[in-house]
Amino acid sequence: MRRSIPAVAATLGLALTLAACSGGGSAGPEATTSATAGGGGSSDLVVWVDETRQAAVEEAASAFEEENDVTVEVVLKNFEDIRTDFLAQVPTGEGPDITVGAHDWLGELTQNGVVAPIELGDRTADFEQVAVEAFTQDGQVYGLPYAIENIALIRNTALAPAAPATWDEAVAAGRAAGTPYPVLIQTGTEGDPYTYYPLQTSFGAPVFAQNEDGSYSPELAMGGAPGQAFAQWLQAQGQAGVLKTDITYDIAVEAFKNGESPFIIGGPWMLEQFEGLDLSIDPIPSAGGQPAQPFVGVQGFYVSAQSENALLANDFLVNFIATDEAQLALYEAGNRPPALTSAAETASEDPVTAGFAAVGAEAVPMPSIPEMGSVWAFWGVTEANILSGAAEPVAAWDKMIADIQGAMGS
Amino acid sequence: MSTQSTLDDTSTAAGDGDAPGRPRRRLRSPGVPHASGTTGGLVAKLVLMAVVNAFGVFAILAAWNEGSYGILAAMVALLVAADWVYFSRRTLPLKYVLPGLAFLLVFQVYVVAYTGWVAFTNYGDGHNSTKEHAIEALLVQNERRVEGSATYPITVLERDGELGFAVVDEDGDVRVGTAEEPLAPVDGATLDGDAVTAVPGAELLDRRQVLERQDEVTTLRVPFSDDPEDGSIRTQDARTGYVSTSTLEYDAEADTMTDVTTGTVYSPSDDGWFVSPGGERLNVGWRVAVGFDNFSTAFGDSRYAGPFLKVLAWTFAFAILSVVTTFLLGLFLAITFNDTRLGGRRIYRTLLIFPYAIPGFLAALLWSGMLNRSFGFVNQVLLGGADVPWLTDPWLAKLSVLLVNLWLGFPYMFLICTGALQSLPGDVMEAAKVDGAGRWRTWRSVTLPLLLVATTPLLISSFAFNFNNFTLIYMLTNGGPRFADASVPLGHTDILISMVYSVSGLDGTAAKNYGLASALSIVIFAIVATISAITFKRTKQFEEIS
Numbered sequence: 001m002r003r004s005i006p007a008v009a010a011t012l013g014l015a016l017t018l019a020a021c022s023g024g025g026s027a028g029p030e031a032t033t034s035a036t037a038g039g040g041g042s043s044d045l046v047v048w049v050d051e052t053r054q055a056a057v058e059e060a061a062s063a064f065e066e067e068n069d070v071t072v073e074v075v076l077k078n079f080e081d082i083r084t085d086f087l088a089q090v091p092t093g094e095g096p097d098i099t100v101g102a103h104d105w106l107g108e109l110t111q112n113g114v115v116a117p118i119e120l121g122d123r124t125a126d127f128e129q130v131a132v133e134a135f136t137q138d139g140q141v142y143g144l145p146y147a148i149e150n151i152a153l154i155r156n157t158a159l160a161p162a163a164p165a166t167w168d169e170a171v172a173a174g175r176a177a178g179t180p181y182p183v184l185i186q187t188g189t190e191g192d193p194y195t196y197y198p199l200q201t202s203f204g205a206p207v208f209a210q211n212e213d214g215s216y217s218p219e220l221a222m223g224g225a226p227g228q229a230f231a232q233w234l235q236a237q238g239q240a241g242v243l244k245t246d247i248t249y250d251i252a253v254e255a256f257k258n259g260e261s262p263f264i265i266g267g268p269w270m271l272e273q274f275e276g277l278d279l280s281i282d283p284i285p286s287a288g289g290q291p292a293q294p295f296v297g298v299q300g301f302y303v304s305a306q307s308e309n310a311l312l313a314n315d316f317l318v319n320f321i322a323t324d325e326a327q328l329a330l331y332e333a334g335n336r337p338p339a340l341t342s343a344a345e346t347a348s349e350d351p352v353t354a355g356f357a358a359v360g361a362e363a364v365p366m367p368s369i370p371e372m373g374s375v376w377a378f379w380g381v382t383e384a385n386i387l388s389g390a391a392e393p394v395a396a397w398d399k400m401i402a403d404i405q406g407a408m409g410s
Numbered sequence: 411m412s413t414q415s416t417l418d419d420t421s422t423a424a425g426d427g428d429a430p431g432r433p434r435r436r437l438r439s440p441g442v443p444h445a446s447g448t449t450g451g452l453v454a455k456l457v458l459m460a461v462v463n464a465f466g467v468f469a470i471l472a473a474w475n476e477g478s479y480g481i482l483a484a485m486v487a488l489l490v491a492a493d494w495v496y497f498s499r500r501t502l503p504l505k506y507v508l509p510g511l512a513f514l515l516v517f518q519v520y521v522v523a524y525t526g527w528v529a530f531t532n533y534g535d536g537h538n539s540t541k542e543h544a545i546e547a548l549l550v551q552n553e554r555r556v557e558g559s560a561t562y563p564i565t566v567l568e569r570d571g572e573l574g575f576a577v578v579d580e581d582g583d584v585r586v587g588t589a590e591e592p593l594a595p596v597d598g599a600t601l602d603g604d605a606v607t608a609v610p611g612a613e614l615l616d617r618r619q620v621l622e623r624q625d626e627v628t629t630l631r632v633p634f635s636d637d638p639e640d641g642s643i644r645t646q647d648a649r650t651g652y653v654s655t656s657t658l659e660y661d662a663e664a665d666t667m668t669d670v671t672t673g674t675v676y677s678p679s680d681d682g683w684f685v686s687p688g689g690e691r692l693n694v695g696w697r698v699a700v701g702f703d704n705f706s707t708a709f710g711d712s713r714y715a716g717p718f719l720k721v722l723a724w725t726f727a728f729a730i731l732s733v734v735t736t737f738l739l740g741l742f743l744a745i746t747f748n749d750t751r752l753g754g755r756r757i758y759r760t761l762l763i764f765p766y767a768i769p770g771f772l773a774a775l776l777w778s779g780m781l782n783r784s785f786g787f788v789n790q791v792l793l794g795g796a797d798v799p800w801l802t803d804p805w806l807a808k809l810s811v812l813l814v815n816l817w818l819g820f821p822y823m824f825l826i827c828t829g830a831l832q833s834l835p836g837d838v839m840e841a842a843k844v845d846g847a848g849r850w851r852t853w854r855s856v857t858l859p860l861l862l863v864a865t866t867p868l869l870i871s872s873f874a875f876n877f878n879n880f881t882l883i884y885m886l887t888n889g890g891p892r893f894a895d896a897s898v899p900l901g902h903t904d905i906l907i908s909m910v911y912s913v914s915g916l917d918g919t920a921a922k923n924y925g926l927a928s929a930l931s932i933v934i935f936a937i938v939a940t941i942s943a944i945t946f947k948r949t950k951q952f953e954e955i956s
Contacts, residue, residue: 068617068621069618070621080918083918084916084918084922087538087922090539091538091539091540091543093476108535110547110551110693110694111535111536111693111694112535112536112538112539112694113538113539113543113544113546113547113548113551113694114538114539114547116550117550117551117553118646119555119646119652121561121650121652122561138551139554140551140553140554189801189802189890189891190888190890244784245802246782246783246784246785251785305543305546305547305550306543308624308625309624310624310625310628310646311620311621311624311627311628311646311647311648312621312624314628314646314647315647315648315649318646318647319647319649370535370536370921373535373915373918373919373920373921374920374921376918376919377899377912377919377920378899381890381892381899385892385894388802390802390891390894391894402897403897403898406713406897407897407898407920407921
């Protein structure tokens with residue numbers, strides 16, 4: 001009998017191999033198809049969500065399941081992985097029917113042909129305009145927006161009683177408060193161009209030129225004199241010790257929480273950490289004279305271009321996620337103001353949410369054109385190098401513009 | 411029993427199994443000569459083979475459904491091989507080798523071949539899928555709702571075997587059409603509010619039937635009128651319909667895309683785009699083979715070539731120095747703690763294993779925090795508030811990487827050296843002593859060569875591991891500080907594998923280019939394989955000593 005042990009092990013191994021082999025190529029879609037065909041009208045709708053949105057989506061899904069007699073599978077994924085996995089898996093037929101995502105992925109998703117348009121029809125007017133615009137490309141809407149997010153100046157009112165109008169005022173108020181840091185901005189050795197963007201726009205150096213209808217053209221606009229002025233300002237802040245590359249997100253949040261600075265530039269996702277502090281949300285002070293406009297990011301749901309359940313997917317989004325209940329549940333899960341106007345009004349009863357929304361009203365949508373993907377790798381590091389004194393501001397900024405143009409061309 | 415059957419098997423495998431007339435063989439059922447002889451074993455084998463066959467057939471059918479003929483062919487071959495091996499008389503060795511062989515094929519050969527194939531394609535952003543998908547995506551992306559058109563309540567129906575829509579128009583009349591026949595008013599349809607309840611000559615589909623055929627429903631376009639300019643009705647949720655027009659049309663015979671508003675004809679190009687005669691291209695492309703383009707980019711494109719050489723040099727320096735430093739420290743400590751005169755050796759040895767017990771990525775992350783210029787433990791506590799840019803100065807960053815890797819790696823070397831030292835034969839040492847060799851001479855001519863025989867294969871694998879030690883670099887410095895003079899996002903501590911990661915765009919900071927990344931991985935594979943082959947050959951010289 002002993003001799004059968006290797007045989008068992010071997011056969012099991014082979015069975016596993018075969019199973020693994022089939023799983024790699026075809027078992028997934030096969031399972032979906034058979035569920036559709038054999039389930040007698042009960043179809044599987046697969047939705048990818050991340051942790052913060054899971055509960056809210058599951059709630060909407062259970063209402064949808066009941067009404068339509070279908071099953072909705074909510075798959076939990078890391079938000080950072082969703083974009084890459086969606087791009088890689090949709091063409092193989094293994095992706096989800098719906099995924100949560102940010103609007104600035106849009107350019108990449110359409111360029112790779114993995115998202116399908118959503119016809120909001122008359123419901124378009126129910127959403128905040130910027131939210132629908134952010135998901136619009138070339139006149140077509142590709143996602144159902146559910147939340148709008150932007151950064152603002154978060155002020156600890158115990159340390160700074162009044163909102164600063166300019167950057168210099170903020171620094172002066174910060175120094176007067178006697179805290180270790182006048183103003184906190186997360187930076188890190190690779191920079192954080194998203195958080196620094198309002199300061200950059202206050203010098204009149206937006207990343208891409210905007211067309212008349214508000215959409216972006218793939219033409220870099222942050223070069224030239226305004227960009228160089230921003231670079232020089234960065235160097236000055238670094239030399240004065242106001243901004244440092246050592247301040248990472250964790251360090252900045254921790255320091256603000258401990259009352260080590262009256263100001264931090266950040267988003268609603270930080271608020272959970274600041275419980276107990278008396279906060280006021282103010283516009284970001286201008287450093288270069290012009291208005292400091294942060295990026296607006298819109299979160300939403302995309303439908304896969306290869307979805308076999310497109311009808312259900314659209315029905316679920318347009319008729320179940322675009323409701324006050326679902327949008328408010330998502331708001332409570334992530335603290336980001338809802339994209340549905342009626343839900344946003346309810347949420348704005350909270351002064352902090354209203355504060356972020358007020359700053360967001362003056363903000364610009366983050367570009368979603370595919371060229372945006374070539375910008376990040378150079379942008380942040382250049383800012384960090386100028387700040388730390390490792391690079392000459394004007395030369396480094398000009399080289400960055402040339403490098404981005406090179407990357408966009410390739 | 412077991413001995414008997416083994417002998418029997420061996421004789422069969424050796425080739426004289428066809429000698430007739432041995433009475434024992436007659437007693438067995440002819441189809442399964444190799445069942446271990448007990449009924450239990452035979453049943454187990456049959457059950458397992460049935461499972462394997464069931465899996466195989468399932469996979470084959472699934473592959474057939476999906477049209478993945480490569481997988482289908484591979485599955486058929488594997489299944490036939492498995493059945494032949496386990497039911498044939500002449501394949502005893504294969505019975506043991508086959509599972510491993512199958513694993514090797516699926517997880518090694520296939521992966522390598524797939525990487526190789528990707529290296530010769532333009533797989534990446536804009537070329538993410540097949541041409542079929544690209545055409546589909548282009549058509550759907552260029553369909554627009556007619557501006558100012560109304561929203562129509564819609565009902566899906568089936569007429570003469572064809573799907574169609576029943577629409578309630580602005581006047582409250584019911585109009586019905588299919589893909590072939592434009593919308594036309596019908597008589598005798600009944601309405602309940604906005605919902606159509608009956609249409610003569612047609613069967614209305616209920617929600618369940620619609621869901622079963624949702625693919626057909628969402629792709630159905632019912633012309634609004636005889637004039638194609640008016641567009642067609644489509645629906646996405648089978649509740650409301652919208653009139654839309656398409657600006658792009660695909661001509662399957664000519665294989666061209668036509669923009670109906672401007673009349674521009676786009677034809678497919680060699681590099682996977684639809685391109686107009688004027689050089690304009692449509693948004694979505696597809697994967698095509700591009701030959702050696704990726705390899706020539708890696709070495710020929712000046713933006714990559716310069717950094718590539720620097721990264722290559724540092725990769726070698728990093729891998730070699732890592733192995734040498736960890737080995738020397740590990741060896742030193744192993745010799746020290748091998749001396750019986752030292753007390754408390756067990757405690758020391760246990761403590762030394764400590765770094766080995768921490769997961770590598772976690773340790774690298776911790777070190778990255780401890781080496782932070784202003785807030786790190788090293789500067790703040792150990793150096794009394796010094797301002798040393800451990801991770802931001804090019805040379806210090808390299809030093810930090812090596813030191814952290816030394817901290818991570820020496821316990822392993824300590825372990826293997828201790829093991830090797832303790833297994834050295836005592837008589838050889840004795841002989842050296844008798845021959846009058848001193849301590850140093852014994853160590854250099856006897857201990858070290860013998861030690862190297864045992865450890866060289868491990869040193870080579872350690873080299874290969876460090877050559878691709880992505881975790882450490884990614885978690886500790888992320889390749890930084892960035893090259894000041896390069897136009898690609900690479901840095902002073904980037905090794906080849908982290909360069910591949912950055913080039914592939916998986917980190918989200920650049921456009922994805924899997925083709926180029928695969929080409930670079932193949933180059934890395936070639937380098938590591940060559941070095942390993944040469945070194946293993948050299949190792950044989952040591953073996954001659956022993």
